[in-house]
Amino acid sequence: MGRDFSPCPGGRSRDDGPWCAEAFREDTLRPALDAEDVVVLHLDCAEGYGSSFLSEAFGGLVRPGTGGFTPEELHRKLRLESRDAILVREIWSYIDHAHA
Template sequence: MELIKINLAKDFSKTPGSRYEKEGKFSGELFRKTILAPAIKEAIKNNNKVEINLDGTAGYGTSFLEEIFGGLIREDKISYVELKKRLSIISEEEDYLLEDIEADMLDAKNDIND
């Protein structure tokens, strides 16, 4: 099983922006559509995993993170179960983000199932 590594600060931006592309540069929507969703879809297809490292940025707005992780479920139609199997998230600088992201994914899962 291969590990696809994504370092958000190096592979996208040290200054992540807001939720939507229309709101400015380096949006969560852009990151999800161009980097994260394709990596997850490739991992599913090839039975691999994706590791995303969130460290090294100037910080995150909650809407950015909700868009990339909740958006994988809502917009890209990737199941919560599949994400939990394929996705590993590193956040040593701000470890509370892991709980926030889990909540975002669960909320998106529940929205889809309602």
């Protein structure tokens, strides 16, 4: 993600700048998920991820009003790769709990 989107992603909404979660979700991630059977995200190339970025980018995929996917669909279509297992668990937590 750091190479293809931004090495310094941050912020929740487009008002926060061009490398925000909303831009990543709507301009990069959602089109890839719509077009591909499986999308692999390599997460280790960015400097870090704030919780607001992760919540909006990934939880927003299933949240009413911004979503369109179910957690089950994302578990089938999305592969998260990182040396940081806690980061991967955190992202799945945002996905699995956003629909509630």
